Amino acid sequence: MMRMGEEHDKARRRVFRALFIVVASATAALLYTLFALLGRAPMSWPIHLGMTTTLALINALFLLLFSRASQSFPLRVQLAVLLWGGAALWYWGFAPFYAFFTSTSDLLLVSLSAFEFVWEVPFFAAAFITLCLWKFRSIARFVEGRTPSPGDATALFIATLRFPLYVGLLAFLITFLGYFVAFLQSSLWGAQPWLEGSKTLVTGFAISFFLADFYVLTIDRLLGTVRGRLEERYAVPRRAQRRFSLRALWMFLGVTGASISLLVPLGLQGFQVFMRETLVEEARTTLSRVAPETQNIQSEAALNDLLKEVRLELRGQIEIVASEEALSSQNIAPTTRQVIEEERDGVLTDFFREEKVIAFFSVPALDRKVMVTMRVLDRYTAWPWLVWPLIVGGLSILGASIVNSIFITSDVGRATRILMSGVERARAGGKEIIPDVNTGDEFEDLAHAMRYFVAETRTARRQLEAEIVATERERGTLAGVVRSMGEAVLLIDRDERVRLVNPVAAELLGVRADEAVGVALHTLVTLRQNSQVLSGPERPIIRSLTGGEVVVVGMGDNVELETSAGRRIPIGLVTSPLREHDEITGAVAVFRDLTQEEQLEAARTNFISVASHQLRTPLTSMRWFSEMLLAGQAGKLVVKQRRFVQFVYQSTLRMANLVNLLLQSARVEAGRVQLNPQPMDLKDFTKEIAQTFGAMMKEKLQILEIVASPDPLPKIPMDREILWQVIANLLSNAIRYSPAKAKILVT
Incomplete structure (x- = not known):
């Protein structure tokens, strides 16, 4: 037991150390992302993902250590750690998945995203855990030892069924609120395009559903033991029954809806990538048409006239880029200037956070560059033609999932109700057997197994009832024997409380038999030996209960029984332990006045x-x-x-x-013999006794001869009076029963 306690303490210490690391790492990450947002620390997608992945791994280690020592913590703490772990792992572990849906490479938006992922988890998780623990308080009081009334027990059972749904709904609302706050931050502070913000909201909606389903499943399993204890102690009414079909339908709809919701940002992401690549190729095609005509141009004015004839869609532009000296003096974003100087075709973001596609070609004769600029947002007008098919397809899948889930849950629910009704009838003692389910699956096998089990149970029940009748008959016979015994009999349990008193014992103790049952023995009687009170392990009943001894107390032990009224009675007592499977379960005491x-x-x-x-x-x-x-x-x-x-x-x-x-x-016979040994010679002592029989021997003409070896004998301490009687009795018998003129030899 001591080794087990030490192992529990070590496990708890490891959990607390891991918790300290979790708090320290989250604090460090929060400070770093804050400095990065202020421009005092570098930030990029690799740093962002490395940071969140590290946080996720640290929390995973903390949860692993806690799971091994979870039984050492109250249920409140287990619930709080489960809620924190779900939020932390889901947020920080989802960061790479979120990065996949994010198309921006703007460092400000990356810094904002990193800051949001770090600060929102502790803040929203703390609010989420606080609300859940407040709702959990009635269940926690029962787990911690409070005994509810039967009505409260029913309400508590219903609360254990509803609490997972409450946590799931709260998790959905708070998680979506966190994504909405992130959307506002990125839109207001980072000027994030509306399309990127909409992807954030849709992704948050889907993730909120996944997290809610996770909490419903795990917390429902966590509270399973609590419901089991309530059902064991209290008769929970049938109106507090579980609804598998509703919960399964909720799970089907949640997972399916969330999965379909994720198709929207996934489709948008693919649409964005496709549009970017299309615009880049279109810009390059435009330049390839214009480039041959610029080979013979000798002035910048002629080049401008040529470019004015080029027509681009919507807000597309084609223009001449100044020399590098003139370019450095213009108010152009550093990334844009770098792209122009390196003549790299691609996508970049301007001062207004708007994505543009840029392509170049050089005019060596004029030392100028021609740049084609096309805005990506102009091509997003076609995205509804992509979204509507996704919506229609998603709704079709959702509808099919609903129909399928209804069929599955109704089939499962029908089979479960049939089995439950059969079990209820069998428990009530009805003669009906478990009906056939005929589902052709595990439920049908379960029905057959339950039918066999009910039949076996009924047979065992009949046998048990017969044994109970026989046991009650034997108990009645034994109780009659105990009542008719002339000695007082007490039956004591392990807690030294009286469980059986026969009339003689009740009369001797001066109490009624029904009043003495359940009373502690030391409040009824006190044992004294030589007028001294026997206490603790000196008491015979304690010696039988703790040591398994059979204790016998006789009249010579001078033991008295003192009743609660102060009456003292000398008693003889026998106590013996009662054993069941080699375990002492009580003791029986038989005593008499x-x-x-x-x-x-x-x-x-x-x-x-x-x-x-x-x-x-x-x-x-x-x-x-x-x-x-x-x-x-x-x-x-x-x-x-x-x-x-x-x-x-x-x-x-x-x-x-x-x-x-x-x-x-x-x-x-009275035990009052007192010995007084004195040293004496046995031969001389025998001669002295023989002289008292001289007349008897003379009358019968008998001769008495005493022979000792060695001679003289050593003196031996003996009681003179007792030995006189012994030898005198022997000589008297020898003289009386020996014939006349006989020789009597004493050796």
């Missing part, structure tokens, strides 16, 4: 304490008095009396051993 168990434990402890005092006291007295009698402290006993007292003494010892054994067993 240990109040009665603790009371029983207290009674048992009290019994052990009482028994240890109340039972041992009389036995001790009996043992002492029988020992005193056997010792003769109450007088000498006869044999029969001694035998009786000896029997009482032995029985007292056995009774004491039984009482000690009973108390020790109770201590073991």
Whole structure:
């Protein structure tokens, strides 16, 4: 995850660096074209095209870098970059195409064109992007997390369908406005001929259509994910449906109309080139007719009389050009003077921005030059005969395109409506299958595939419904088992919220079961261990949720449950994680009230304490008095009396051993055994115990032998009382169950 975040940061930094280069290059180009317009920097068509091409490439690089990191930016930014990229690439990338339609070689018009191409993109693009983002604000708020109401969701869905058309229309208007402004600049400041300006307007009209179609297609695709999210979260009414036929018709008409519009400047451009070449040849032909007659002329007056007889169409002129010394003193444009001095036939522009065709021949005898001048604009009177066929042909193509697009869109729309109605009926549970489309194309294949899909879906739906019924039955059985359990049961999800409470748990927690569902567990109960609150990872339920542990808490762990009312209950608890596909999805806690168990434990402890005092006291007295009698402290006993007292003494010892054994067993069960190890010799300790059984062995004439290896044994730390009971029990059983006169061996 960290590496992925670093890659995103690097991609964003590259985008920002590219954006800085875009801004810097556009600023530099703007300043250069401004200086060129003021005559302080050179400008030509190669410089103009190189500059705009460089700007287009820089912006293309910026868009490429942004496309790789687009998911790191909000949708507003993605839209703004898309709008800027379309405008920048379309304007600056179209400069070479525009140059093809421009016939002028005037440096002022070239400088004006370069300046227009540079300043109009940032200005008009900024206005265009601002208006689009203002219209986009409701969609952006939804994308950024705002949840609309169902009515707002429907309006928002319709807005996502209309927004691309709004952007396309706005792009058309603003782009055409930019070309109109360029037309005014060139006409007012550069004295551009009206025919060149009309070509600019027609070209702008066509380009505006192309750019509008580009924005409609790309932005509609950009908003596809937004519409998908709206359709997933809200039930969008059918009145908000898409209209493929209208959009397709718009695309057909836009592209066709724009393409036909481009034929007009293309035809005019060809017409202009043809007229220029025709006039040049006509001027040369005129001179070729006059030149032979000038060979014998000896005076300039005779030459003038000859030239007056030459008739040219409209405003054409044939005249004598003065010598180079006289020519330099006349008010003639530098380009015109250079053409005259070099005697180059061709087309040039005069002070009035009017194109002229010039041709020359020399009269060596008079040191003069004869020049034929013909105005190109005079021959443009024939251009309507070229335009009208273009218009008629273009309208015919447009009409055919409209008819064709209507047929295509209606066919596609009909097939789509049939498929949609079939899907709606299938979704509503109808028995009708998807009807046949019979178009003989991909739509028919799609209908067959959808029919198969609907059949498979219905089969899967029936199976799923059966599984749901079985699952609900099992769930009901499980819920009944949980409700009838004697232990309290809680089901907790990953967020530590209660999802299931059985009646025992609800009673124990002091809440209603329906009120506890959905409540955070820590607000219902608090766990304490040895009166200290368990928090965080110490809590058993957290250990099960995070670590997947099965936690068992018993009575000896001294865990108490404190309810929200402040009641404390000693509990035994078992928590276990719930897993689904090896992922912990929750935990179940089973616990019970240990109040009665603790009371029983207290009674048992009290019994052990009482028994240890109340039972041992009389036995001790009996043992002492029988020992005193056997010792003769109450007088000498006869044999029969001694035998009786000896029997009482032995029985007292056995009774004491039984009482000690009973108390020790109770201590073991209660977990209250305390060891007191002392070093002792096991052989001597066994002999000491065996002496207490002397009377029993004497009565049965038994012999007891104790053998140790090694001898003596090393002293071992042992609890004297517990070991006494163990060995005494073993010796008692050996003596009791061994025959008379037996030898008992202890090793």
